[in-house]
Amino acid sequence: MRNTVVNTLIDLGKKDRNITLITGDLGFGVLKPYWEALPDQFINAGIAEQNMTGVAAGMAVEGKKVFTYSIGNFPTLRCLEQIRNDCAYHDANVNVICVGGGYVYGALGMSHHATEDIAALRSLPGVSVICPGDAIEAGLAVRTIAETKGTTYLRLGRGGEKHINTGLKEFVIGKAYKLREADKTKKSAAVFSTGSILEEVSAACDKLEEQGYAVEQYSFPTVKPIDRAVIADCAARFKHIFAVEEHNIIGGLGGAVAEVMAELGTGAKLHRVGINDSYCATVGTQQYLREQIGISASAIAEKVRHAIENE
Amino acid sequence: MTSKQLAWLIRRHGVEMTHLSCGSHIGAIMSVADIMGVLYTDILKIDSQNPDWDGRDRFILSKGHASAAVYAAIAESGFIPVEELKTHYVNGSRLSGHVSHYLPGIDFSTGSLGHGLSVGAGRALAAKLDGKAYRTFVVLGDGECNEGSVWEAAEFANHYQLDNLTAIIDYNHMQSLDFCNNTLEIDMVRRWQGFGWNTIEVNGHDHDALRGALQHAGASGKPTVVIAHTVKGKGVSFMENDVLWHYRFPHDGWEYNCAVNELHAAMPDGVTDPYTPNGCPADVPEPDGLRHTVSETYHPTYYHREVEEK
Numbered sequence: 001m002r003n004t005v006v007n008t009l010i011d012l013g014k015k016d017r018n019i020t021l022i023t024g025d026l027g028f029g030v031l032k033p034y035w036e037a038l039p040d041q042f043i044n045a046g047i048a049e050q051n052m053t054g055v056a057a058g059m060a061v062e063g064k065k066v067f068t069y070s071i072g073n074f075p076t077l078r079c080l081e082q083i084r085n086d087c088a089y090h091d092a093n094v095n096v097i098c099v100g101g102g103y104v105y106g107a108l109g110m111s112h113h114a115t116e117d118i119a120a121l122r123s124l125p126g127v128s129v130i131c132p133g134d135a136i137e138a139g140l141a142v143r144t145i146a147e148t149k150g151t152t153y154l155r156l157g158r159g160g161e162k163h164i165n166t167g168l169k170e171f172v173i174g175k176a177y178k179l180r181e182a183d184k185t186k187k188s189a190a191v192f193s194t195g196s197i198l199e200e201v202s203a204a205c206d207k208l209e210e211q212g213y214a215v216e217q218y219s220f221p222t223v224k225p226i227d228r229a230v231i232a233d234c235a236a237r238f239k240h241i242f243a244v245e246e247h248n249i250i251g252g253l254g255g256a257v258a259e260v261m262a263e264l265g266t267g268a269k270l271h272r273v274g275i276n277d278s279y280c281a282t283v284g285t286q287q288y289l290r291e292q293i294g295i296s297a298s299a300i301a302e303k304v305r306h307a308i309e310n311e
Numbered sequence: 312m313t314s315k316q317l318a319w320l321i322r323r324h325g326v327e328m329t330h331l332s333c334g335s336h337i338g339a340i341m342s343v344a345d346i347m348g349v350l351y352t353d354i355l356k357i358d359s360q361n362p363d364w365d366g367r368d369r370f371i372l373s374k375g376h377a378s379a380a381v382y383a384a385i386a387e388s389g390f391i392p393v394e395e396l397k398t399h400y401v402n403g404s405r406l407s408g409h410v411s412h413y414l415p416g417i418d419f420s421t422g423s424l425g426h427g428l429s430v431g432a433g434r435a436l437a438a439k440l441d442g443k444a445y446r447t448f449v450v451l452g453d454g455e456c457n458e459g460s461v462w463e464a465a466e467f468a469n470h471y472q473l474d475n476l477t478a479i480i481d482y483n484h485m486q487s488l489d490f491c492n493n494t495l496e497i498d499m500v501r502r503w504q505g506f507g508w509n510t511i512e513v514n515g516h517d518h519d520a521l522r523g524a525l526q527h528a529g530a531s532g533k534p535t536v537v538i539a540h541t542v543k544g545k546g547v548s549f550m551e552n553d554v555l556w557h558y559r560f561p562h563d564g565w566e567y568n569c570a571v572n573e574l575h576a577a578m579p580d581g582v583t584d585p586y587t588p589n590g591c592p593a594d595v596p597e598p599d600g601l602r603h604t605v606s607e608t609y610h611p612t613y614y615h616r617e618v619e620e621k
Contacts, residue, residue, distance in 0.1 A: 040440065043436075043471075045467060046463075046466065046467065046470075048460075048463035048466070048467065050425070050429065050459075050460040050463055051429040051432070051460055051463035051464045051466075051467050053429070054426055054428075054429025054430045054432070054433060054460070054464065055429050055430070055432050055433035055436065055464075055467065056433060057429075057430050057433060058429065058430035058431060058432060058433020058434040058435075058436075058437065059433040059434070059436060059437045060433075061418075061419070061430075061434070062433070062434050062437035062438070062441070063437070063441075064437055064440075081423055081426075082426060082429070082460075085420065085421075085422070085423055085426060086419075086426055086429075086430055089420055090412065090419070090420065
């Protein structure tokens with residue numbers, strides 16, 4: 001996912017000299033191809049995210065299409081006010097790239113777990129929040145947001161994610177994508193997810209289908225603006241909707257879906273699957289931590305099965 | 312209009328605007344008035360008929376709480392009607408208490424301290440990359456220099472050799488609650504020098520000195536900072552160097568009358584006071600009212616009590 005984004009930026013940058021990448025002194029190895037290909041469109045702002053984001057705003061209001069880059073919470077929470085006042089309020093074309101959404105840096109400890117970022121960014125007017133599920137969504141999303149006025153948060157995983165949304169040709173901000181249809185003759189549920197947890201969710205759906213259940217699966221690469229039409233459609237047809245994310249269950253995808261479903265009042269039940277409002281003091285790989293908090297493929301499958309069987 | 316005339320009008324508008332709105336920050340408006348007067352008459356290349364002209368110099372008032380000073384400057388420069396200044400803080404007004412870019416002639420919104428220099432650095436870097444000749448000016452407060460982000464920007468501007476960027480410090484030596492040096496001791500000049508900036512110290516009320524510094528700012532390869540020594544509340548004796556007037560506004564009665572009359576006594580030729588052309592009734596400060604010292608009046612709820620009294 002990281003490499004796809006960087007390669008896409010190189011492609012875009014070669015055609016458009018206004019494409020500018022500013023890093024907060026991170027991206028060793030990852031950003032090197034861009035740095036070498038487009039040295040005049042690359043800035044290392046040092047370990048100073050507030051200034052990085054203010055500089056990005058200043059360049060964007062002068063016509064640059066700016067991408068800021070860092071990991072974990074550094075490009076977002078550390079400089080949230082600069083994103084709010086300087087970027088979003090000025091409708092500046094600043095695209096904040098975070099590498100390591102969720103538990104990508106699980107072993108590095110709580111400081112490096114980006115698990116409340118979606119909620120914080122989603123509450124800022126004028127900021128779109130995009131969490132691609134795989135490299136296909138990520139690459140196409142970069143092309144779209146580079147040409148979209150206004151501020152965007154692009155939350156990436158790490159790299160090596162399975163390609164899942166293989167049918168995607170063009171990324172539309174605010175659209176959820178259906179990845180599998182539910183067999184109407186079977187007991188079923190709708191499952192939504194955002195971000196790179198997509199591979200766990202897809203594996204969970206495979207398991208459920210093997211067990212004889214049916215799942216209608218959607219990837220929600222955009223959390224804001226949320227795809228209300230897909231939620232309304234599913235809420236009318238399914239008794240159970242699952243919203244899965246590698247993020248606090250407060251304020252992220254589950255929160256966004258809950259807001260829409262509460263207003264719809266359809267009676268469908270929403271199950272938020274994510275981090276239950278806690279920090280993680282133990283460390284481990286991303287996979288280990290996903291298992292610990294119950295967002296591994298088998299844990300997700302079991303939650304869905306349990307809900308369907310006990311309805 | 313001369314810089315002296317504009318600076319005087321900024322002060323007169325500042326007194327009127329804070330008086331009408333019960334708004335804060337008259338001390339900062341008065342201290343920065345000469346800097347703004349010089350910038351808007353003799354330094355900034357701007358065009359009120361074409362506010363978004365791409366070749367204009369960029370200006371950011373990073374100490375956004377002195378918004379009345381920049382609103383007065385753009386009004387007197389023809390970007391907005393002078394009459395509109397009276398709407399500062401008023402319901403439905405676009406003249407927010409801190410600087411708003413939803414006004415012609417305003418390049419950037421500010422209000423949270425420590426943002427403006429980074430944005431200015433971004434604009435200056437964009438100019439270099441695009442081969443554009445405009446200069447970028449950012450006015451900061453001295454208290455604002457408590458913010459760490461100012462120094463992130465200072466490092467950045469030095470590293471990228473932004474000699475088209477000029478910072479001006481309204482160094483009135485006071486901040487919100489106390490003197491700067493009683494709050495977090497700073498060595499303003501050495502600090503900027505240490506960050507590699509071309510550092511110029513001037514009397515921030517001396518227009519010729521300001522003009523000289525700002526015209527020639529731009530040592531090759533270095534950003535310039537003009538450290539302008541100013542007096543908080545400059546122009547009204549009982550406001551000067553008194554931290555009370557960071558928040559207090561000129562109330563009806565002797566405070567307003569004496570402030571206006573002191574300004575009238577120093578009015579340059581060729582200026583008309585749009586509010587009280589002949590000054591105010593002669594008045595004298597109440598002796599008790601002059602005991603506006605930090606030690607005697609400081610209280611956490613002071614500001615709120617003052618507003619409620621009005």
